[in-house]
Amino acid sequence: MTPTQRRWVFLAGVAGLVAFYLWGLLGLPGFGNYPGPYGFVINRVAVAQTNATGVVSAVNFDYRGFDTVGEEFILFAAAAGVATVLRRLRGERERPAVDEAADRNVPPTSGAVRMVALLFTGPLVVVGWWLASHAQANPSGGFQGGVILATTFILIYLSGEFLVFKRFSPVDLTDAVEAVGAAGFAAVGVSAVAMGLPYLQDFLPLGTVPGAVSSSGTIALISFFVGLEVAAAFTLIVGELLEQTLLIRQGDG
Amino acid sequence: MTAAVVTPYTVPVGMMDALQITILVLVAAGATAVVLVRDRVRQVVVLSVYGILLAVLFLAFQAPDVTLSELTVGAVALPIVLLLALAKVRKKEE
Protein backbone atom coordinates (compact mmCIF):
# COMPACT_ATOMS: atom_id res chain seq x y z
CA MET A 1 0.00 0.00 0.00
CA THR A 2 1.59 3.24 -1.08
CA PRO A 3 1.86 6.13 1.34
CA THR A 4 -0.79 8.14 -0.47
CA GLN A 5 -3.29 5.28 -0.24
CA ARG A 6 -2.38 4.89 3.41
CA ARG A 7 -3.06 8.56 3.98
CA TRP A 8 -6.51 8.36 2.38
CA VAL A 9 -7.46 5.30 4.38
CA PHE A 10 -6.33 7.06 7.52
CA LEU A 11 -8.41 10.16 6.69
CA ALA A 12 -11.48 8.04 6.13
CA GLY A 13 -10.94 6.30 9.46
CA VAL A 14 -10.33 9.46 11.37
CA ALA A 15 -13.44 11.06 9.87
CA GLY A 16 -15.49 8.24 11.38
CA LEU A 17 -13.64 8.63 14.70
CA VAL A 18 -14.29 12.38 14.76
CA ALA A 19 -17.98 11.86 13.99
CA PHE A 20 -18.41 9.48 16.89
CA TYR A 21 -16.33 11.67 19.17
CA LEU A 22 -18.46 14.75 18.46
CA TRP A 23 -21.62 12.74 18.95
CA GLY A 24 -20.37 11.64 22.35
CA LEU A 25 -19.19 15.16 23.15
CA LEU A 26 -22.73 16.50 22.93
CA GLY A 27 -23.77 14.24 25.80
CA LEU A 28 -21.20 15.68 28.20
CA PRO A 29 -22.40 18.22 30.76
CA GLY A 30 -20.00 20.86 29.50
CA PHE A 31 -16.71 22.10 30.80
CA GLY A 32 -16.97 23.27 34.38
CA ASN A 33 -20.42 21.92 35.15
CA TYR A 34 -19.25 18.88 37.03
CA PRO A 35 -22.41 16.99 38.02
CA GLY A 36 -21.19 13.86 39.73
CA PRO A 37 -21.51 13.46 43.48
CA TYR A 38 -18.35 11.42 43.98
CA GLY A 39 -15.91 14.32 43.85
CA PHE A 40 -17.88 16.45 46.25
CA VAL A 41 -18.33 13.57 48.70
CA ILE A 42 -14.61 12.82 48.76
CA ASN A 43 -13.71 16.45 49.27
CA ARG A 44 -16.10 16.66 52.17
CA VAL A 45 -15.08 13.57 54.13
CA ALA A 46 -11.43 12.93 53.24
CA VAL A 47 -9.81 15.28 55.74
CA ALA A 48 -11.93 14.01 58.61
CA GLN A 49 -11.43 10.36 57.80
CA THR A 50 -7.74 10.22 56.98
CA ASN A 51 -6.31 13.36 58.59
CA ALA A 52 -4.62 14.17 55.29
CA THR A 53 -5.17 17.63 53.89
CA GLY A 54 -3.93 16.63 50.45
CA VAL A 55 -7.05 14.90 49.17
CA VAL A 56 -5.41 13.73 45.92
CA SER A 57 -2.75 11.80 47.81
CA ALA A 58 -5.38 10.41 50.16
CA VAL A 59 -7.29 9.15 47.14
CA ASN A 60 -4.12 7.76 45.58
CA PHE A 61 -2.78 5.90 48.60
CA ASP A 62 -5.82 5.21 50.73
CA TYR A 63 -9.14 5.22 48.94
CA ARG A 64 -7.80 3.84 45.68
CA GLY A 65 -4.59 2.30 46.98
CA PHE A 66 -5.11 -0.91 45.09
CA ASP A 67 -4.95 0.91 41.75
CA THR A 68 -1.71 2.55 42.81
CA VAL A 69 -0.19 -0.85 43.62
CA GLY A 70 -1.03 -1.91 40.09
CA GLU A 71 0.49 1.22 38.55
CA GLU A 72 3.65 0.88 40.58
CA PHE A 73 4.09 -2.67 39.41
CA ILE A 74 3.67 -1.50 35.83
CA LEU A 75 6.64 0.75 36.52
CA PHE A 76 8.56 -2.13 38.05
CA ALA A 77 7.84 -4.37 35.08
CA ALA A 78 8.82 -1.64 32.61
CA ALA A 79 12.18 -1.14 34.32
CA ALA A 80 12.77 -4.90 34.36
CA GLY A 81 11.75 -5.02 30.70
CA VAL A 82 14.28 -2.36 29.75
CA ALA A 83 17.01 -4.23 31.60
CA THR A 84 16.05 -7.44 29.83
CA VAL A 85 15.64 -6.10 26.31
CA LEU A 86 18.91 -4.19 26.44
CA ARG A 87 21.02 -7.06 27.66
CA ARG A 88 24.19 -7.98 25.85
CA LEU A 89 23.31 -10.18 22.89
CA ARG A 90 25.39 -12.77 21.14
CA GLY A 91 27.87 -11.14 18.86
CA GLU A 92 28.25 -8.01 20.89
CA ARG A 93 31.19 -7.03 22.91
CA GLU A 94 31.07 -4.84 25.94
CA ARG A 95 33.93 -2.47 26.05
CA PRO A 96 35.65 -2.35 29.44
CA ALA A 97 34.47 0.58 31.46
CA VAL A 98 37.70 2.49 31.48
CA ASP A 99 38.46 5.85 30.05
CA GLU A 100 37.55 5.48 26.41
CA ALA A 101 38.20 8.98 25.21
CA ALA A 102 41.93 8.54 24.85
CA ASP A 103 41.81 8.40 21.05
CA ARG A 104 39.08 10.95 20.53
CA ASN A 105 39.33 14.67 20.89
CA VAL A 106 36.54 15.20 23.38
CA PRO A 107 36.47 18.59 25.11
CA PRO A 108 36.23 18.19 28.87
CA THR A 109 33.13 19.39 30.65
CA SER A 110 33.52 23.06 31.41
CA GLY A 111 34.13 24.08 34.98
CA ALA A 112 30.98 26.17 35.21
CA VAL A 113 28.71 23.29 34.20
CA ARG A 114 30.42 21.02 36.63
CA MET A 115 30.17 23.42 39.54
CA VAL A 116 26.52 24.29 38.95
CA ALA A 117 25.54 20.66 38.55
CA LEU A 118 27.33 19.61 41.71
CA LEU A 119 25.90 22.55 43.65
CA PHE A 120 22.41 21.43 42.72
CA THR A 121 22.90 17.82 43.76
CA GLY A 122 22.51 18.34 47.50
CA PRO A 123 19.39 20.54 47.35
CA LEU A 124 17.81 18.18 44.80
CA VAL A 125 18.17 15.24 47.14
CA VAL A 126 16.63 17.25 49.97
CA VAL A 127 13.76 18.49 47.80
CA GLY A 128 13.06 15.03 46.41
CA TRP A 129 13.08 13.48 49.85
CA TRP A 130 10.81 16.21 51.22
CA LEU A 131 8.37 15.81 48.37
CA ALA A 132 8.27 12.05 48.72
CA SER A 133 7.54 12.14 52.42
CA HIS A 134 4.95 14.94 52.55
CA ALA A 135 2.28 13.46 50.35
CA GLN A 136 -0.50 14.12 52.76
CA ALA A 137 -0.14 17.87 53.11
CA ASN A 138 1.09 19.40 49.89
CA PRO A 139 0.80 18.75 46.18
CA SER A 140 3.58 16.20 46.32
CA GLY A 141 3.93 12.51 46.74
CA GLY A 142 6.01 9.49 46.07
CA PHE A 143 5.85 9.69 42.28
CA GLN A 144 7.09 13.25 41.89
CA GLY A 145 9.69 13.00 44.64
CA GLY A 146 11.03 9.80 43.16
CA VAL A 147 11.53 11.31 39.71
CA ILE A 148 13.36 14.28 41.22
CA LEU A 149 15.63 11.92 43.15
CA ALA A 150 16.40 10.12 39.91
CA THR A 151 17.34 13.36 38.18
CA THR A 152 20.02 13.83 40.83
CA PHE A 153 21.92 10.88 39.40
CA ILE A 154 21.41 12.14 35.87
CA LEU A 155 22.90 15.43 36.97
CA ILE A 156 25.93 13.60 38.29
CA TYR A 157 26.39 12.02 34.85
CA LEU A 158 25.96 15.35 33.08
CA SER A 159 28.51 17.05 35.26
CA GLY A 160 31.16 14.40 35.08
CA GLU A 161 31.71 11.14 33.36
CA PHE A 162 29.79 7.98 32.95
CA LEU A 163 32.17 6.20 35.30
CA VAL A 164 31.28 8.51 38.16
CA PHE A 165 27.62 7.81 37.49
CA LYS A 166 28.29 4.09 37.62
CA ARG A 167 30.14 4.42 40.87
CA PHE A 168 27.32 6.35 42.50
CA SER A 169 24.58 4.04 41.39
CA PRO A 170 25.80 0.48 40.93
CA VAL A 171 23.23 -1.72 39.30
CA ASP A 172 22.97 -4.18 42.17
CA LEU A 173 22.26 -1.47 44.71
CA THR A 174 19.66 0.18 42.50
CA ASP A 175 17.99 -3.16 41.86
CA ALA A 176 17.86 -3.84 45.59
CA VAL A 177 16.39 -0.40 46.38
CA GLU A 178 13.73 -0.83 43.72
CA ALA A 179 12.78 -4.23 45.08
CA VAL A 180 12.60 -2.83 48.61
CA GLY A 181 10.29 -0.08 47.43
CA ALA A 182 7.92 -2.34 45.57
CA ALA A 183 7.90 -5.00 48.27
CA GLY A 184 7.41 -2.42 50.99
CA PHE A 185 4.26 -1.11 49.38
CA ALA A 186 2.85 -4.59 48.98
CA ALA A 187 3.94 -5.50 52.51
CA VAL A 188 2.00 -2.59 54.02
CA GLY A 189 -1.13 -3.94 52.41
CA VAL A 190 -0.43 -7.50 53.44
CA SER A 191 0.18 -6.51 57.04
CA ALA A 192 -3.27 -4.93 57.02
CA VAL A 193 -4.64 -8.27 55.88
CA ALA A 194 -2.69 -10.02 58.63
CA MET A 195 -4.54 -7.86 61.14
CA GLY A 196 -7.88 -8.93 59.81
CA LEU A 197 -8.63 -5.70 57.89
CA PRO A 198 -9.16 -5.36 54.15
CA TYR A 199 -6.07 -5.05 51.96
CA LEU A 200 -4.31 -1.67 52.27
CA GLN A 201 -6.63 -0.43 54.98
CA ASP A 202 -5.19 2.40 56.99
CA PHE A 203 -4.24 0.71 60.25
CA LEU A 204 -1.68 2.99 61.84
CA PRO A 205 -3.14 5.31 64.48
CA LEU A 206 -4.20 8.67 63.12
CA GLY A 207 -2.77 11.69 64.92
CA THR A 208 -4.48 14.91 65.78
CA VAL A 209 -3.04 17.52 63.42
CA PRO A 210 -4.33 17.14 59.88
CA GLY A 211 -1.49 17.28 57.43
CA ALA A 212 1.44 16.42 59.66
CA VAL A 213 3.72 13.61 58.59
CA SER A 214 2.95 11.25 61.43
CA SER A 215 -0.75 11.81 61.59
CA SER A 216 -2.06 10.34 58.41
CA GLY A 217 -1.44 6.68 59.07
CA THR A 218 -0.05 4.59 56.29
CA ILE A 219 -0.17 7.32 53.62
CA ALA A 220 3.25 8.71 54.48
CA LEU A 221 4.75 5.23 54.71
CA ILE A 222 3.37 4.16 51.34
CA SER A 223 4.46 7.40 49.73
CA PHE A 224 8.01 6.88 51.01
CA PHE A 225 8.18 3.39 49.52
CA VAL A 226 6.76 4.60 46.22
CA GLY A 227 9.39 7.34 46.11
CA LEU A 228 12.19 4.81 46.59
CA GLU A 229 10.82 2.60 43.87
CA VAL A 230 10.25 5.31 41.29
CA ALA A 231 13.71 6.80 41.85
CA ALA A 232 15.41 3.44 41.50
CA ALA A 233 13.38 2.52 38.41
CA PHE A 234 14.24 5.71 36.55
CA THR A 235 17.92 5.52 37.52
CA LEU A 236 17.99 1.95 36.27
CA ILE A 237 16.39 2.87 32.95
CA VAL A 238 18.77 5.76 32.31
CA GLY A 239 21.75 3.65 33.39
CA GLU A 240 20.82 0.90 30.95
CA LEU A 241 20.42 3.32 28.08
CA LEU A 242 23.73 5.00 28.92
CA GLU A 243 25.46 1.65 28.93
CA GLN A 244 24.00 0.83 25.56
CA THR A 245 25.13 4.08 24.10
CA LEU A 246 28.60 4.17 25.52
CA LEU A 247 29.82 0.69 26.20
CA ILE A 248 28.26 -1.92 23.97
CA ARG A 249 29.81 -2.35 20.57
CA GLN A 250 28.94 -4.56 17.66
CA GLY A 251 31.10 -7.48 16.66
CA ASP A 252 34.78 -7.80 17.37
CA GLY A 253 35.95 -4.68 15.61
CA MET B 1 -21.90 23.92 44.47
CA THR B 2 -20.58 25.84 41.50
CA ALA B 3 -20.83 29.30 42.97
CA ALA B 4 -17.63 31.30 42.82
CA VAL B 5 -15.79 30.94 46.09
CA VAL B 6 -13.78 33.70 47.74
CA THR B 7 -10.40 32.62 49.09
CA PRO B 8 -7.13 34.56 49.04
CA TYR B 9 -6.22 32.82 45.78
CA THR B 10 -9.22 33.12 43.51
CA VAL B 11 -9.40 35.37 40.48
CA PRO B 12 -12.54 36.44 38.62
CA VAL B 13 -14.05 33.67 36.52
CA GLY B 14 -13.66 35.66 33.31
CA MET B 15 -9.93 35.99 33.79
CA MET B 16 -9.57 32.28 34.45
CA ASP B 17 -11.56 31.51 31.32
CA ALA B 18 -9.34 33.76 29.21
CA LEU B 19 -6.20 32.15 30.63
CA GLN B 20 -7.50 28.66 29.95
CA ILE B 21 -8.50 29.44 26.39
CA THR B 22 -5.09 30.96 25.65
CA ILE B 23 -3.18 28.02 27.06
CA LEU B 24 -5.41 25.53 25.26
CA VAL B 25 -4.70 27.21 21.92
CA LEU B 26 -0.97 27.18 22.69
CA VAL B 27 -1.11 23.49 23.60
CA ALA B 28 -2.87 22.64 20.36
CA ALA B 29 -0.23 24.57 18.41
CA GLY B 30 2.52 22.86 20.39
CA ALA B 31 1.16 19.41 19.60
CA THR B 32 1.04 20.26 15.91
CA ALA B 33 4.62 21.49 16.07
CA VAL B 34 5.84 18.33 17.78
CA VAL B 35 4.37 16.13 15.08
CA LEU B 36 5.48 18.19 12.10
CA VAL B 37 9.11 18.95 13.00
CA ARG B 38 11.54 17.15 10.71
CA ASP B 39 14.85 16.98 12.52
CA ARG B 40 14.96 14.35 15.25
CA VAL B 41 16.91 16.25 17.88
CA ARG B 42 14.84 19.38 17.38
CA GLN B 43 11.74 17.32 17.88
CA VAL B 44 12.96 16.33 21.33
CA VAL B 45 13.51 19.97 22.27
CA VAL B 46 10.04 20.91 21.01
CA LEU B 47 8.65 18.02 23.05
CA SER B 48 10.29 19.47 26.13
CA VAL B 49 8.67 22.86 25.49
CA TYR B 50 5.34 21.12 24.91
CA GLY B 51 5.73 19.44 28.30
CA ILE B 52 6.19 22.81 29.99
CA LEU B 53 3.12 24.20 28.19
CA LEU B 54 1.10 21.21 29.34
CA ALA B 55 2.29 21.81 32.90
CA VAL B 56 1.00 25.40 32.76
CA LEU B 57 -2.30 24.11 31.40
CA PHE B 58 -2.66 21.67 34.27
CA LEU B 59 -1.96 24.50 36.68
CA ALA B 60 -4.75 26.52 35.09
CA PHE B 61 -7.03 23.51 35.60
CA GLN B 62 -6.35 23.67 39.37
CA ALA B 63 -4.24 20.53 39.51
CA PRO B 64 -0.82 21.26 41.07
CA ASP B 65 0.01 17.59 41.63
CA VAL B 66 -0.24 16.72 37.98
CA THR B 67 1.72 19.88 37.13
CA LEU B 68 4.65 18.70 39.22
CA SER B 69 4.54 15.26 37.68
CA GLU B 70 4.38 16.56 34.14
CA LEU B 71 7.19 19.05 34.73
CA THR B 72 9.62 16.50 36.08
CA VAL B 73 8.72 13.77 33.65
CA GLY B 74 7.87 15.58 30.44
CA ALA B 75 10.56 18.22 30.52
CA VAL B 76 13.43 16.27 32.09
CA ALA B 77 13.16 12.50 32.12
CA LEU B 78 11.52 11.87 28.74
CA PRO B 79 13.86 14.08 26.69
CA ILE B 80 16.90 12.47 28.34
CA VAL B 81 15.70 8.98 27.54
CA LEU B 82 14.80 10.00 23.97
CA LEU B 83 18.16 11.67 23.39
CA LEU B 84 20.04 8.62 24.64
CA ALA B 85 18.09 6.37 22.30
CA LEU B 86 18.70 8.76 19.41
CA ALA B 87 22.43 8.82 20.17
CA LYS B 88 22.57 5.07 20.11
CA VAL B 89 20.71 4.84 16.82
CA ARG B 90 22.65 7.64 15.17
CA LYS B 91 25.99 6.12 15.97
CA LYS B 92 25.10 3.09 13.91
CA GLU B 93 23.94 5.12 10.97
CA GLU B 94 27.24 6.87 10.51
Added chain:
Amino acid sequence: MQFFPFIVVGWILGIGLYGIVTSRHLIHQIVCLIVVQSSTYVLLLGVGYVTGAVAPYFYDVPVRTPAVDPVVQALALTDVVVEAAVTALLLSFAIQAHKRFGTLDPQELASLKG
Protein backbone atom coordinates in the same frame (compact mmCIF):
# COMPACT_ATOMS: atom_id res chain seq x y z
CA MET C 1 -16.03 27.63 26.44
CA GLN C 2 -18.45 24.86 27.20
CA PHE C 3 -16.82 22.39 24.82
CA PHE C 4 -13.60 24.06 23.74
CA PRO C 5 -11.21 21.93 25.86
CA PHE C 6 -12.74 18.75 24.48
CA ILE C 7 -12.36 19.99 20.93
CA VAL C 8 -8.68 20.66 21.66
CA VAL C 9 -8.41 17.11 23.02
CA GLY C 10 -9.86 15.78 19.78
CA TRP C 11 -7.44 17.89 17.76
CA ILE C 12 -4.39 16.65 19.68
CA LEU C 13 -5.58 13.07 19.34
CA GLY C 14 -6.11 13.47 15.61
CA ILE C 15 -2.77 15.10 14.92
CA GLY C 16 -0.95 12.51 17.02
CA LEU C 17 -2.61 9.69 15.11
CA TYR C 18 -1.72 11.37 11.84
CA GLY C 19 1.89 11.49 12.95
CA ILE C 20 1.89 7.81 13.86
CA VAL C 21 0.32 6.69 10.61
CA THR C 22 2.45 8.72 8.22
CA SER C 23 5.79 8.37 9.97
CA ARG C 24 9.05 7.13 8.46
CA HIS C 25 11.08 6.75 11.63
CA LEU C 26 10.36 4.68 14.71
CA ILE C 27 11.50 7.34 17.16
CA HIS C 28 9.20 9.89 15.54
CA GLN C 29 6.36 7.42 15.97
CA ILE C 30 7.14 7.07 19.66
CA VAL C 31 7.14 10.83 20.14
CA CYS C 32 3.73 11.05 18.45
CA LEU C 33 2.54 8.35 20.82
CA ILE C 34 3.59 10.59 23.70
CA VAL C 35 1.47 13.37 22.20
CA VAL C 36 -1.56 11.06 21.97
CA GLN C 37 -1.09 10.08 25.61
CA SER C 38 -0.99 13.71 26.67
CA SER C 39 -4.41 14.29 25.12
CA THR C 40 -5.89 11.82 27.60
CA TYR C 41 -4.43 13.76 30.53
CA VAL C 42 -6.11 16.95 29.30
CA LEU C 43 -9.39 15.07 28.85
CA LEU C 44 -9.27 13.63 32.37
CA LEU C 45 -8.61 16.97 33.98
CA GLY C 46 -11.18 18.71 31.80
CA VAL C 47 -13.91 16.33 32.89
CA GLY C 48 -13.33 16.98 36.56
CA TYR C 49 -13.16 20.74 36.51
CA VAL C 50 -15.64 22.84 38.49
CA THR C 51 -16.02 26.49 37.53
CA GLY C 52 -14.78 28.88 40.15
CA ALA C 53 -13.41 26.18 42.47
CA VAL C 54 -9.98 25.76 44.03
CA ALA C 55 -7.53 22.88 44.02
CA PRO C 56 -8.47 20.05 46.41
CA TYR C 57 -5.89 20.88 49.08
CA PHE C 58 -7.36 21.99 52.39
CA TYR C 59 -4.16 23.00 54.09
CA ASP C 60 -5.12 26.66 54.26
CA VAL C 61 -8.71 26.91 53.06
CA PRO C 62 -11.64 25.58 55.10
CA VAL C 63 -12.88 22.12 54.27
CA ARG C 64 -16.23 23.26 52.92
CA THR C 65 -14.71 25.24 50.03
CA PRO C 66 -15.87 23.92 46.63
CA ALA C 67 -12.93 22.14 45.03
CA VAL C 68 -12.33 20.31 41.77
CA ASP C 69 -12.59 16.56 41.52
CA PRO C 70 -9.56 14.85 43.11
CA VAL C 71 -10.16 11.37 41.72
CA VAL C 72 -9.31 12.24 38.11
CA GLN C 73 -6.24 14.10 39.33
CA ALA C 74 -5.06 10.99 41.13
CA LEU C 75 -5.53 8.98 37.93
CA ALA C 76 -3.68 11.50 35.76
CA LEU C 77 -0.84 11.81 38.25
CA THR C 78 0.19 8.17 38.31
CA ASP C 79 -0.52 7.98 34.61
CA VAL C 80 2.13 10.57 33.71
CA VAL C 81 4.97 8.86 35.55
CA VAL C 82 4.13 5.31 34.57
CA GLU C 83 3.78 6.03 30.87
CA ALA C 84 7.24 7.57 30.82
CA ALA C 85 8.67 4.24 31.89
CA VAL C 86 6.61 2.41 29.27
CA THR C 87 7.93 4.83 26.64
CA ALA C 88 11.45 3.92 27.72
CA LEU C 89 10.57 0.27 27.16
CA LEU C 90 9.30 1.08 23.65
CA LEU C 91 12.54 2.93 22.93
CA SER C 92 14.60 -0.07 23.96
CA PHE C 93 12.59 -2.15 21.50
CA ALA C 94 13.39 0.38 18.80
CA ILE C 95 17.09 0.21 19.62
CA GLN C 96 17.13 -3.56 19.35
CA ALA C 97 15.16 -3.46 16.10
CA HIS C 98 17.72 -1.09 14.68
CA LYS C 99 20.53 -3.36 15.75
CA ARG C 100 18.89 -6.39 14.25
CA PHE C 101 17.51 -5.05 10.98
CA GLY C 102 19.63 -1.98 10.36
CA THR C 103 16.68 0.25 9.53
CA LEU C 104 14.19 2.29 11.53
CA ASP C 105 11.63 2.80 8.82
CA PRO C 106 8.34 1.20 9.90
CA GLN C 107 7.26 0.59 6.33
CA GLU C 108 10.42 -1.34 5.60
CA LEU C 109 10.30 -3.16 8.90
CA ALA C 110 6.82 -4.41 8.14
CA SER C 111 8.03 -6.32 5.12
CA LEU C 112 10.94 -8.04 6.83
CA LYS C 113 10.45 -11.57 7.94
CA GLY C 114 11.99 -13.31 10.92
